[in-house]
Amino acid sequence: MDRITLDTIDLSRLVYGMWRLGDDTDTSPKHVQAKIESCLAQGITSFDQADIYGGYSAEALLGHALRAAPGLRNQMEIITKCDIVAPVGRHAAARVKHYDTSAAHINASVDASLSDMAIDHIDLLLIHRPDPLMDHMETGAALDALVASGKVRAVGVSNFRPWDVTLLQSGMTNRLCTNQIELSLVAHQGFTNSDVAFHQERSIPLMAWSPLAGGRLLAESGTQLRARLAQIGADHGTDWSAAAVAWLLRHPARIIPVLGTNSLARIGTIATALEIEMDRQTWFELYTLIMGHEVA
Template structure:
C-alpha cells in the first residue's frame, strides 16, 4: 500500500478505514472489530479515521475495547476529531448542535478520546468543522500545547475552506498537516472551488471523506 507523508516522521496509508458507522454495526464486539482491523492491515491499510461524535459519541469506545489487550495500536495510526457538540451521548443535554473550539472543550475532548480508546497519543487531531465564532488565538494555542504535551502528534482540520485554514494556522506554531474534505464522484467541487489548489500550493496532502 502506498504511503502518504503528512509531516515529519508521520505517514498514513493511501486508503483509510473510516469508522463513522463503527458503533452502528450489528456486531460491535471487540473480536469483530479486531477482525476488521486485521483485515485492513492485511491489505496495507493502517490508518483508522475516528471522531468523538461518531456513533453518538460511542465509536471511540468501541475501538478502544477492540484495541485493549492487543498489539494492534502499534500497527495503526489513529485520526480523530473534535468540536461538534450535538444532543447525543455525553452531550445529550445540549439543546442544539453547535461548534466549540474553545481551549477547555478541545482539551477535554482530547482527554476523553485518549481515555475511551485506551491510548497515550492521537496521531492526528482534526478540528471537525469551522467554528464561525472561533477565537483562532485561543484555539491555535490550545492545539500547540496539546502537541507539546505529547497528547497529539499532529494537527489537521476538516471541512475547512482555505481562509479558515489560514486563519487558524496564523495563530499556531505546529503546522496544519491535512484538511479532510468531502470528495467523491458525486461531490467534486473541491477540484473547481480552489480547495485542492490551495492544498497543492501549500504542499499539504488532503484527506477525502464521502
C-alpha cells in the same frame, strides 16, 4: 502500500473510516479486531475516528478492541476529530447542536478520546468543522500545546475552506498538515472552487471523506457512469467502487480517500483501488459523465 507523509506522521495511502462502527449488528471487540486486522493485512494502517461518531460511542468501541488486543495499537495511526457538540451521549444536556473550539473543550475532548480508545496519544487530531465563534489564537495555542504535551502527534482540520485554514494557521506554530473534505465523482466541486488547488500549492495532502458519495453513487446504478466504472473495475479484476476511488487517487494533489464499510468482505477489497492505473482521458471521461456534458 504507498504512504503519504504529513509533516511529522505518515499515513497509509488509503484510510479506513470508522464512522459507522456503531451501526454494525456486531460491535464486539472480536469483530472490530477482525476489521482492523483485515485492513492491516492490506497495508491499511490508518484509521479515522471522531468523538461524535456513533453518538459519541464509536471511539469506545475501538477502545474495547484495543484493550482486548493491545498489540494492534503499534501497527496503527489513529485519527480523530473534535468540536461538534450534539445533544446526545455525553453531551445530552446541550440545548442545541453547536461547535466548540475553545481550549477547554478541545482539551476535554482529547482526554475523553484517549480514555475511550485506550491509547496514550492521538496520531492526528482534526478540528471537525469550522466554528463561526472560533478564537483562532486560543484554538491555535490549544493545538500547539497538545502537540507539545505528546498527547497529539500532528494536527489538521476537516471541512475547512481555504480562508478558514489560513485564519487558524495564523495563530499556530505547528503546521496544519491536512484538511479532510468531501471529495468524490459526485462531490467534485473541490477541483474547481480552489479547495484542492489551495492545498496542492502548499503541499498539504487532502483527505477525502465519502469518496463513494454514500448513496448518491449507488443511485447512479444503470447509468453510463456506473457502467463505465464497472467496466474499468472489471478490467482490473475488481468492481466499480475501486474505479471511483482510483479516480481520486489519480489526482496529483495526493488525495487520501477515507473508506468506511462494516462488511468484512468489502473491507477485504478496499486496497484493489490501488491496482487501477487511470490515464488522463479516462479521468476526464468519468468527469464528463458525472457532469453530463463535456468540458468547455
